[in-house]
Amino acid sequence: MRLAGIICLVLALVGCGDRAAPQWVSLDGFERDPMWAHDSADDHAELTCQTNEAVEGVTALVVRAHAGSRGKVLLRKEIELDASGLDGLRMSARLVDGPGATLAVAMRGADGTWLESPPFTLSKSWQHELTWDPRTLPAWAKSAPHIDRLLLLVRPQGGDVTVALDDLRALGAWRWRSDPATLQAVQMPPAQAARNQPVALTYDVVWPVEAHAAELSKPAGAQRLMRRMVAGGAWITAPDGERWFQNGVCISIGAEAGLPRYRYAVRFTPNLTGVWIIEPGLATGAGAWQWGARGTVTVSADAAHPGAARLDASGRWFERGDGSFLWPLGMNVAWAGDYTPWLDRLQRDGCTVVRVWLCPWSNPLDVAGDLQTVNQASAASIDGLLDAAAARGLSVQLCLTYHGWFGGDWSRNPFNAAHGGPITDARDFWTDGQAREGFRKVLDYVSARWGHHPGLLAWELVNEADLAPRHADEDVVAWHAEMSAHLARIDRHRHPITTSVAEPGHLRALWRLPYLDLVNIHRYDADPRRAIAAVARDIQIAGKPGWTAEAGRDWRPAQALAERDGVYLRQALWWSWVNGLAASSWAWWWDVQVQNQDLTRHHAALSRFLAGEDPRGLELHPVSSSADGLAVGALVGSDRAWVYTADPQAAQPAVGTPSPPARQFVILGLAPGTWTVERWDPLSGSRADTQDVIIPETGLLSLSTQAGSGESAWKLRRRLPLVPGVQLPPESGR
Numbered sequence: 001m002r003l004a005g006i007i008c009l010v011l012a013l014v015g016c017g018d019r020a021a022p023q024w025v026s027l028d029g030f031e032r033d034p035m036w037a038h039d040s041a042d043d044h045a046e047l048t049c050q051t052n053e054a055v056e057g058v059t060a061l062v063v064r065a066h067a068g069s070r071g072k073v074l075l076r077k078e079i080e081l082d083a084s085g086l087d088g089l090r091m092s093a094r095l096v097d098g099p100g101a102t103l104a105v106a107m108r109g110a111d112g113t114w115l116e117s118p119p120f121t122l123s124k125s126w127q128h129e130l131t132w133d134p135r136t137l138p139a140w141a142k143s144a145p146h147i148d149r150l151l152l153l154v155r156p157q158g159g160d161v162t163v164a165l166d167d168l169r170a171l172g173a174w175r176w177r178s179d180p181a182t183l184q185a186v187q188m189p190p191a192q193a194a195r196n197q198p199v200a201l202t203y204d205v206v207w208p209v210e211a212h213a214a215e216l217s218k219p220a221g222a223q224r225l226m227r228r229m230v231a232g233g234a235w236i237t238a239p240d241g242e243r244w245f246q247n248g249v250c251i252s253i254g255a256e257a258g259l260p261r262y263r264y265a266v267r268f269t270p271n272l273t274g275v276w277i278i279e280p281g282l283a284t285g286a287g288a289w290q291w292g293a294r295g296t297v298t299v300s301a302d303a304a305h306p307g308a309a310r311l312d313a314s315g316r317w318f319e320r321g322d323g324s325f326l327w328p329l330g331m332n333v334a335w336a337g338d339y340t341p342w343l344d345r346l347q348r349d350g351c352t353v354v355r356v357w358l359c360p361w362s363n364p365l366d367v368a369g370d371l372q373t374v375n376q377a378s379a380a381s382i383d384g385l386l387d388a389a390a391a392r393g394l395s396v397q398l399c400l401t402y403h404g405w406f407g408g409d410w411s412r413n414p415f416n417a418a419h420g421g422p423i424t425d426a427r428d429f430w431t432d433g434q435a436r437e438g439f440r441k442v443l444d445y446v447s448a449r450w451g452h453h454p455g456l457l458a459w460e461l462v463n464e465a466d467l468a469p470r471h472a473d474e475d476v477v478a479w480h481a482e483m484s485a486h487l488a489r490i491d492r493h494r495h496p497i498t499t500s501v502a503e504p505g506h507l508r509a510l511w512r513l514p515y516l517d518l519v520n521i522h523r524y525d526a527d528p529r530r531a532i533a534a535v536a537r538d539i540q541i542a543g544k545p546g547w548t549a550e551a552g553r554d555w556r557p558a559q560a561l562a563e564r565d566g567v568y569l570r571q572a573l574w575w576s577w578v579n580g581l582a583a584s585s586w587a588w589w590w591d592v593q594v595q596n597q598d599l600t601r602h603h604a605a606l607s608r609f610l611a612g613e614d615p616r617g618l619e620l621h622p623v624s625s626s627a628d629g630l631a632v633g634a635l636v637g638s639d640r641a642w643v644y645t646a647d648p649q650a651a652q653p654a655v656g657t658p659s660p661p662a663r664q665f666v667i668l669g670l671a672p673g674t675w676t677v678e679r680w681d682p683l684s685g686s687r688a689d690t691q692d693v694i695i696p697e698t699g700l701l702s703l704s705t706q707a708g709s710g711e712s713a714w715k716l717r718r719r720l721p722l723v724p725g726v727q728l729p730p731e732s733g734r
Helices: 209-216 340-348 376-391 426-430 433-450 473-490 508-512 528-542 567-578 590-597 600-610
Strands: 024-028 045-050 060-065 073-097 101-109 114-116 127-132 147-156 161-176 184-187 192-195 199-206 230-237 243-256 259-268 274-283 289-291 295-303 330-332 353-357 395-399 456-460 519-524 546-552 621-627 630-636 640-646 664-667 673-681 686-695 701-704 712-718
Touching: 024 073, 045 073, 060 073, 060 147, 073 101, 101 127, 101 161, 147 161, 199 230, 199 243, 199 274, 230 259, 230 433, 243 376, 243 433, 259 433, 330 590, 330 600, 340 353, 340 376, 340 600, 353 376, 376 395, 376 433, 426 433, 426 473, 433 473, 473 508, 508 528, 519 528, 528 546, 528 567, 528 621, 546 567, 567 600, 567 630, 567 640, 630 664, 640 664, 673 701
Parallel strands: 192 295, 330 353, 353 395, 395 456, 519 546
Antiparallel strands: 024 161, 045 060, 060 161, 073 127, 073 147, 073 161, 101 114, 101 147, 184 199, 199 259, 230 243, 230 274, 243 259, 274 289, 274 295, 621 630, 630 640, 640 712, 664 701, 673 686, 673 712
16 A cells, blocks of 8 residues: 555654664464454455465464445454553555455454544555554543454455455553463363264363453443353364364353362364364463463274264255265254153154253353353253263254243343343344344354254254344344354354244245255144145245244144144144155144153154155155145155145044045156055054056056045155166167
């Protein structure tokens, strides 16, 4: 840039007689420093520390910035700085790629005052003296004694850009408000582990007196939420050379000489055979990093777990880490004092998933409304749940908040100003900057604590977000855009992310967000076929995988329990499969209905039917029809199909059970040829008979239900699957 455009220090920067030149001291060298983050909903960036761009030390911070609606990308780092005697800041930067960009340096005082430099226009060559004198700002003298955030603002000009930043230096008298803390009692994980087996290293930190005092004297608001809950961490190097920084997460707090002694764990799950290298570190109050001795873990070829669930290449279905197909069959057990009996029951009956809540009365992360430190008993309970689920072949969808947190339970919400939070009106949760910052810290914590675990199916941000108080729907959508993008960035394992709504058609803009991977819609309806079909329509509109994450006759227990023998639950499960949903419908009344009537037997029947089935890679289309008391649903491809029929009236409370006559119907669109047709009993999950049939060129297949029951199921498989290929004409002369 032109030096005339820089606000320079009004200081003598050259010697004058015997007077010594002022000394610039490093404030941040961007050395392997993962504590910088980008901060926005739609102005995304990727941050890397690269050696090839360093102008001092080992690495520089390289920012790939995408121009968003706000026209800037904001980078932030939490600090504790007394800048009372600071005379100036200077740093090096360059435009690596893109049409153009400007850079501004900013600080934020603990009182919320924003202190920002004028913008510097970047060039393709390094500019080593981008200099700013913050003393020129009127608010400087008041805010300088307590600076709690350092910021860099990159503003792309005309398109996406890449910018390199390094060597941030300070001039004058300044000091870190906290003395350097030290790593203590570092305990490496066992030297041997199996693939997909979670491992952890631990270490302790005793924060010095001044740091502890500063923590306790922080003003109310987001600054006190989750402080020191995610600190330090470790560089992890995989056998293939991939390297990343994994944050440490607080797992307990003790005391030493009257000061809190925090124990942290760095958790990860090695998925490759070979030697993994672990280098623990802690960001000290001196603005640098303290690194502990390296350790190693040798991972054997044996696998302790198939691997965490993920979406397949098509984005329509789930699979495990080992590539095996997964259809999440299960239910809600949103809260339970002891999850073990439920996990045992679900494992026994072939289920693969359970949905669990964090809420004020079950595993809350706050302590009596305070989120300065995490409720370690609750967090340890989720640790145990994930371990126990994974050991039984189950995955957990973890719901992080629920709509009542902003309604009837607002008085228990840690973001409420009554508990020292930043807001007084629950509707401001979606828009208030401090509230959003605080919830990002919650996501930092849950990701660092549980994001490594192979027992985690997906993150659910909010239960029934459409029922939460808000000023406008757009506020809730924008909040989800920001939080899903943040969670996707910090969760290295990139578990699928979702939220949920109470009804089809509500907040459909949510499902257009790029980082919400799954559509979760709840539906309570007296007709299970109608309920699943309504959810399936919204999923089809969204163009993403999804399912009915809560299903039942009614959300009120008295009405739900009017149906006593589980017909509704059974039909909802089977309709989910033939509608092509990515998971089963998940029953809600797990205790008063499912447990009391042993209704997971219906899951067991469907599990037996689906054993060995794998729809991935097939062009499948759900079709349905109904007439005269018979409803038919089918998931149909050219050489595979699954069919289910039921009488919707059978799911209604009634004195007697309908006994319909045998009914005949036709499946269309099957490829001509010999097909194997298996008829199954949906009540028992057993195969009733098998026969081979020849489907003519018309592609029609006639099937018949059994007299006395309108409920039947079929598996159809073409004996010679249609395989894409190339047919060449015969060579001439032959």
